[in-house]
Amino acid sequence: MYSASAVSIGRKIENGFSTMALAxxxxxxxxxxxxxxxxxxxxxxxxxxxxxxxxxxxxLGAALAAGSGQLIAMSTPSLLxxxxxxxxxxxxxxxxxxxxxAMAYASIEVLRIDYREFVDSGAAVAFGIPVWVFVALxxxxxxxxxxxxxxxxxxxxxxxxxxFAVAVLSAAFLVLPGLETRSLLWLALCGLAVAxxxxxxxxxALGGAGMLLxxxxxxxxxxxxxxxxxxxxxxxxxALPLFALAGYFLAEGGAGKRLMRAFxxxxxxxxxxxxIVVTIVLAFFTTLGSGVTILSLGGLILPAMxxxxxxxxxxxxxxxxxxxxxxxxxxSLPVILYGIRAGTPIDRLFIGGLIPGFxxxxxxxxxxxxxxxxxxxxxxxxxxxxxLPALWSAKWDLFTPVIVLxxxxxxxxxxxxxxxLTVFYTLFVECVVHRELRFTKDGVRIxxxxxxxxxxxLILLGVALGFMNYLTLQDVPTRILELAQAHISxxxxxxxxxxxxxxxxxxxxxxxxxILVIVPLLVPLAKYYQIEPVHLGVIFLTxxxxxxxMPPMGENLFLSSIRFKQKLGWIYASTIPYLILIVVVVLLxxxxxxxxLAPVRWLR
Amino acid sequence: xxxxxxxxxxxxxxxxxxxxxxxxxxxxxQDWKRATNGKVVVQIYPAGVLGNENDMLRKxxxxxxxxxxxxxxxxxxxxxxxxxxxxxxxVDSYEALDRIRNGMEPRLREAIDKAGFxxxxxxxxxxxxxxxxxxxxxxxxxKKLKLFINSDDPASELLYKDLKFRPVPLGVTDMLTSLQxxxxxxxxxxxxxxxxxxxxxxxxxxxxxxxxxLLGATIIDKKTWERIPEATRPELERIARESGAALRAKIxxxxxxxxxxxxxxxxxxxxxxxxxxxxxxxMGKTARxxxxxxxxxxxxxxxxxxLLSADPAIPAK
Ligand code: NA
Ligand code: NA
Numbered sequence: 001m002y003s004a005s006a007v008s009i010g011r012k013i014e015n016g017f018s019t020m021a022l023a024x025x026x027x028x029x030x031x032x033x034x035x036x037x038x039x040x041x042x043x044x045x046x047x048x049x050x051x052x053x054x055x056x057x058x059x060l061g062a063a064l065a066a067g068s069g070q071l072i073a074m075s076t077p078s079l080l081x082x083x084x085x086x087x088x089x090x091x092x093x094x095x096x097x098x099x100x101x102a103m104a105y106a107s108i109e110v111l112r113i114d115y116r117e118f119v120d121s122g123a124a125v126a127f128g129i130p131v132w133v134f135v136a137l138x139x140x141x142x143x144x145x146x147x148x149x150x151x152x153x154x155x156x157x158x159x160x161x162x163x164f165a166v167a168v169l170s171a172a173f174l175v176l177p178g179l180e181t182r183s184l185l186w187l188a189l190c191g192l193a194v195a196x197x198x199x200x201x202x203x204x205a206l207g208g209a210g211m212l213l214x215x216x217x218x219x220x221x222x223x224x225x226x227x228x229x230x231x232x233x234x235x236x237x238x239a240l241p242l243f244a245l246a247g248y249f250l251a252e253g254g255a256g257k258r259l260m261r262a263f264x265x266x267x268x269x270x271x272x273x274x275x276i277v278v279t280i281v282l283a284f285f286t287t288l289g290s291g292v293t294i295l296s297l298g299g300l301i302l303p304a305m306x307x308x309x310x311x312x313x314x315x316x317x318x319x320x321x322x323x324x325x326x327x328x329x330x331x332s333l334p335v336i337l338y339g340i341r342a343g344t345p346i347d348r349l350f351i352g353g354l355i356p357g358f359x360x361x362x363x364x365x366x367x368x369x370x371x372x373x374x375x376x377x378x379x380x381x382x383x384x385x386x387x388l389p390a391l392w393s394a395k396w397d398l399f400t401p402v403i404v405l406x407x408x409x410x411x412x413x414x415x416x417x418x419x420x421l422t423v424f425y426t427l428f429v430e431c432v433v434h435r436e437l438r439f440t441k442d443g444v445r446i447x448x449x450x451x452x453x454x455x456x457x458l459i460l461l462g463v464a465l466g467f468m469n470y471l472t473l474q475d476v477p478t479r480i481l482e483l484a485q486a487h488i489s490x491x492x493x494x495x496x497x498x499x500x501x502x503x504x505x506x507x508x509x510x511x512x513x514x515i516l517v518i519v520p521l522l523v524p525l526a527k528y529y530q531i532e533p534v535h536l537g538v539i540f541l542t543x544x545x546x547x548x549x550m551p552p553m554g555e556n557l558f559l560s561s562i563r564f565k566q567k568l569g570w571i572y573a574s575t576i577p578y579l580i581l582i583v584v585v586v587l588l589x590x591x592x593x594x595x596x597l598a599p600v601r602w603l604r
Numbered sequence: 605x606x607x608x609x610x611x612x613x614x615x616x617x618x619x620x621x622x623x624x625x626x627x628x629x630x631x632x633x634q635d636w637k638r639a640t641n642g643k644v645v646v647q648i649y650p651a652g653v654l655g656n657e658n659d660m661l662r663k664x665x666x667x668x669x670x671x672x673x674x675x676x677x678x679x680x681x682x683x684x685x686x687x688x689x690x691x692x693x694x695v696d697s698y699e700a701l702d703r704i705r706n707g708m709e710p711r712l713r714e715a716i717d718k719a720g721f722x723x724x725x726x727x728x729x730x731x732x733x734x735x736x737x738x739x740x741x742x743x744x745x746x747k748k749l750k751l752f753i754n755s756d757d758p759a760s761e762l763l764y765k766d767l768k769f770r771p772v773p774l775g776v777t778d779m780l781t782s783l784q785x786x787x788x789x790x791x792x793x794x795x796x797x798x799x800x801x802x803x804x805x806x807x808x809x810x811x812x813x814x815x816x817x818l819l820g821a822t823i824i825d826k827k828t829w830e831r832i833p834e835a836t837r838p839e840l841e842r843i844a845r846e847s848g849a850a851l852r853a854k855i856x857x858x859x860x861x862x863x864x865x866x867x868x869x870x871x872x873x874x875x876x877x878x879x880x881x882x883x884x885x886x887m888g889k890t891a892r893x894x895x896x897x898x899x900x901x902x903x904x905x906x907x908x909x910x911l912l913s914a915d916p917a918i919p920a921k
Contacts, residue, residue, distance in 0.1 A: 040770060044762060047755040047773050113665050126758070223668050230659055235775030345781045411785035414778060472653050473614070473668070 018060040018451040019444050022245060025053045025238055029420035033413050045126025050416065051232045052125050052134045057241050058231060058462060059141035061455015062203070064448065066148040070456045071096075071201035072510060078558065079568070080198075086154070092200040093153030094166025095192075097146040099208040101167070103463075104142035106211065107225035111135045134232070138225050185216040202513055207463035213470045227469045228462030236340050237461075241454040242419035243331045246426040248450045250397060251285060253430025253437050256297045258394040259284060260304070265390035269382035272369025274308050275318055279365035282322030287329045287401070298563045309378065314371040317574030318364070320560040321582075324548040325360050328353030328541060331404050331419065334511050337461075338541060341519040344533045347409060349541075351603050352534040352596040356542055356589045363581040396429040457512045464516035471521070481524050494529040495539075495590055498522075502540060506547015510555050514544055538596045542586045549575050549582070610645045611831055613824060616654040616663070617673035620800060624858060625727070626650045628851040629673050629822060632725075635843045640836055648673075656776070657681075658756060664825050665720075671824035675729050677757060679821055683715035685905035691895065692816040693888020694913050698728070698856050701817050707912040708905070716821075722829040724841065725848025726821045728855045730794025730862075731814035735807040737789045741874050743887040746811070752779055752791035759900050766894050767887070783807060794818055795862040796855070804866045812875045813884045822848070 032046040065071045073092075077085050114132040117123065124130045146167075153163030174188065189209060196205040211221040231237060263277040270276060278301050285297060298319055305315035327334055330350045339346035391398070403422050407413035413421065430437040437443065471477065488494050505514050519540065526536040548556040551572050561571050589595055615633075619625035626648065633646030654660055654669065657678025663669045672678070680686040689708065695701050705726060716723050740746050747769050753761045755773035764771040772788050782788045783806040790807065792815060798804040822844065832840065867873060876884070895901050 036770075036772060042761060042765065042771055042773055044765070044773075045758050047775070048758075110666065113662075117665075220667050222666055223663075226662060226666050226668070229662070230655055233656060233659055235777040340777070343777065345784075347781055347784070409785055411782075411787045414774060414782070414787065469654070469668075472649065477653075 014060065014064065015444065015448045018057060018064065018455075019447040021053050021056045021060060022241065022447045022451060025050055025057065026242060026245070026420045026423040028053075029238070029414070029417040030424060033417040033421070037412055047416075048232070049126035049129075050238050051234070052129075052131075054238045054241060054458070055134055055229065055232045056137060057451055058228075058455055058458035059137045061451035061453070062459035063141045063144040063148065063455070064452035065456035065459075066145040066201075067152070068452055069152060070452050071203060072456055072460055072512070073199050073201045074196060076197050077199040078561070086159070088198040090153045090159050090163045091166050092195050092198050093149045094163035095170055095195050095208075096201050096204040097149040097153075097163065098167040098170045099204040099211075100142045100146035100149060102171075102211060102221070103207050103225060104139040104146065106220075106222040107135070107138035107142065107228075109220065109222035110225050110229060111139060135229060138228065185212055188212050202510075203460045203463050206460065206467050206513075206517075210463060210466040210470055214466075217470070217474065219470070219473065223469060224463060224466035227466035228459075230465050231458065231462050234340060234461075236336060236346070236415050237458075238416045239331070239336055239419040240333050240458070241450070242416065242423050243333060243336075244454050245447065245450045246400070246419070246422040247285065248446045249423070249426035249430050249437065250400065251297070252442065252446055253426070253434055255394075255397040255430075256281060256285070256300050258397055258434075260300065262390045262394035262398065265383070265386045269380050270369065271379055272372030272377060273379065274305060274310070274377060275368030275372045276365040278305065278318055279322050279325060279361055279368060282319070283326030283329065283361050286322075286324055286326030287332045298560075302564070308372065309375050310372055311375055313570075313574045314368070314375070316560060316564050316566065316571070317578060318368045318371075319564075320556050320571060320575050321364055321549060321578040322368075323556050323559070324545050325364050326357070327545045328357030328360070328538065330401060331415075331422075334515060334541060334544065335537075336415070337512065337515050338519060338537050341515055342523050342533065342537060344537050346415065348534045348600050349537045352538050352600045353541065354599050355595045356538050356585065359585050359588070359595070360542070360545065360582065363585055364578060367577055367581055396433050400426060400429075460513060461516055464513065467517065468520055477521055477524055480521055481528060484525055485528065488529075491529045491531070492591075494525075495531070498526075498539065499543065499586065499590055502543035503546060503550065506544050507550035507554065509547070511544045511547060514547070515540075532593060532597055534600055535593045535596045539586075539590050542582075542589050546579070546582050546586055549579050610643050611828065613644060613646045613671060613828060614649065614669040615646060615671045615673060615822065615824075616649045616652075616660045616669055618652040618657065618675070619650055619673060621650045623650075623796075623800065624851060624854045625673060625729075625820065628727070628847050628854070631850075632822070632844055632847040635847070636840050639839050639843060640832075644832060644836075644840070656756065667825075670828040671721075671724075671822065673822045674820065676819040677754070679716075679819060679823075682719045682721060682823065683712060684900075685712055685715050685902050686819060687895070687901045688905035688909035689819055690816050691888075691901070691906070691909060692891045693813075693885055694892065694909065695817070696814045698852070700913060701728075702852075704909050704912040705819075708908060711905070711908070716823060717826065720826050721823040722826050724822045724824055724844035725851075726819065727848050727851045729818040729820045730796050730855060730859050732792045732794055732816045732818050733813065734790055734792050734811040734815060735798055735804055736809045736811065737783065737786065737807045739809050739872075739874065740790065740811060741876060742880050742883050744883070746790060749789035750787065752782070752788040762898065763891060763894060763900065766898075767891055779803065780806065794859065795866065796858050799862045799866055804871050805869065808870055809872050809874055810863070810866075812873050813881065815884075815888070820851075 028043070028046045028050050032043040035041045035043045062071070077088050080088060111132055114135045118130040118132050125134065150160050150163050150167070153160050189212060192200070192205050192208050196202065207224055210224045214223045215221050259281045260277060263280050267273045267276045282297065301319055302315055306312065326332065335349050335353065336346055338344070339349050400422060403425055404418045407418040407421060408415050427443065431439045488497060505518055522536070522540070548554050551557065557568060557571050557575065560566070561568050615629060617625060617629065629648050633648060636644045636646055654663060657672070657674050658681070660669070660672040661678060661681065664672060676686055676690050689701070689704055695704065709726070713723050734740070734746060736746065736749055738749070740749060750770045750772045751764060753764060753771040753773045755775055761771045761773050774782055774788065779788070779791065780803060783803065791803065804810070863871070863873065896903065896906050
């Protein structure tokens, strides 16, 4: 159909641009930090520029994610029989392509306004680059996503043509004359809901629903891409891709095995010590990279546990659960994102999460250790003189969080600057100190992988902003508040309802979508019931941690099922005891606010 | 025939729901509805739920909302001439400010009209003062402290850099955290804002100098405004003007009230000696010259503002 070399050149350009955007995102805040703290001169315009680079990474990364099947989607199709799964993929890919094209079209209106603005005023974001140059990425990337959705709809041309037919038909359905707007709207929304359950990427579902709702209420559909542009106005957001990149460098640079060795020397002698070691290492990595920990460390941990005599079920159960236990510790991305969406100070969220986070690690490690003890895993002798050398060999990796702690909490750096420093630090450690990565070759590969991962969820954030904007314009948050005020009179009942609600949310959706959509609705409610904002944050996040493991939709369950090639039911069974223990912690955190708030007060 | 569908005017503002700015916008909306028998319906989105002033302007241009209640920060993006009314240390009383405002109103309206908006009223946000974490009285004291600058406002970052201050550009959401970690040690806002976001609790010293006035205005997309029947417009304009005047009276009183309240909660007001005040006046003059030299304020607007400020005998045009 078209020349393979043209595609490969296109790929190289795409990879080059996303690597460059990430590299600049890391370099500019560091330059600003050095300029300010060392030379006393700020780098003017660096912050808006870095925010626009985040926007760039979002759309370039989302296009990459579309090519490699990394756009966030519900995992239900893996429950379908094979032949239905293939058909579902074709249909949902076709719909996703149609929605992407519609959104590309809508974003051209935004581009037009920004271009005219530039012609009138000549204003630039920074360094002479005008807004429209960044905005132009939206239609380009969305069109590319549409093409890739069709391409990946099936391995065969027949399937791709079928997906194309679905795209054309679903577009025709919308512009079909004679249908009354309102009934059409509801029909289309229901269609989207079904498609989402069948695996339609969530960004397409939210974006499509947003455009339909705006259209139904006589707002311009370009409100959706306009709100996606608001990603550039989201303070702290650049910290997300930067911490994710640092996490990638560490994981790819072999920090996992060095940390295993270090913690093994510390705790390996305890009964069931390996389980404790594994839990701590996994917690360390979840703070940087969320569920992907299971994919990257599973291959390292599982053989070690089996060798030590743990059963397959308890080993895989621990790895599955462990891939979320670090969620509350700095610089965890969900905590940062929560702080952004709720307007709660991020430093206080981290401090408030210390004891609950520690409790989670404790119950998971404790239960894991008990399994090891029961299985008769051999205990090793305690060798005091092995501790220091083992810790010493992992000193560079262990030092990583210190940059954030000292830089950010010490008042030297903004969170984004601390994140950018962390990127340079981890790159230096893995390329120069440990020589595990080659700067150019591995650097580019990892940057591209990271872009795709980050783009996959940031584009979700972009369309979620549009969806929220619709709800705000329709006064939905106020109405929910009124409804709750009318039906829930006491704080305890509210908390109970909140727990139940969040468990359901966690069970059916992923943590990022939940933060984006639910949190803005929740904050005013919690304020009314006088829940302390930091406490609310920790309640929400521990509940979502539970959501990683809650059947049917827990992300970690699916990741494990893929990684260890086990049936979902088997994975469910392996995690049930942990699930019960974590529920206990969640209840404790909810009804004993002092666990969260005492350290916050104490450290003030 | 006229359509029976009412004209919807959705207005956004960063002012919170319990603030005088919201209250006055809300009353204006209700009065407009009454005056048009429900043909013009105003809905207000307070507290920045639709984003910062930059976002609001983008949303107006896209047609999602029809107007906004803006502070001088957003307004100067619509018409840079607005900054001529917000020059540092040019005037120190609302009387003098109103004189400049009345004199310049026609040309400012014209500039805003050219940008595609209709100004329905002008108002005030208050006098910008410096709040600091440690005792500071003179410009030299302030230069030692790291000064918060809104990163959406690169012009003022450049200005403070030129004046040898230590500006730290940050997002508004970073401000409170950064005060706590001491990444920033000073910021400049009108007292009512320092009270409403509680930032004064982290920076307990206030230099008692009216560094610059911060303006406000309600603007509406011109196309929407022109959909209102021509005969009705003068009445709506009158209502809007009156609500603007009512708001100004409220704000003028609230500046001092806010300071009194904050004092009760531990704010230390650094009252200046005549010599210290003279230092601030000199600093203000340098700042104004810098603004003019850099072209940050259009020269014609700048000159007229200075002219109007100088001699109370010059009547408004
Ligand atoms: Na910004
Ligand atoms: Na989940």
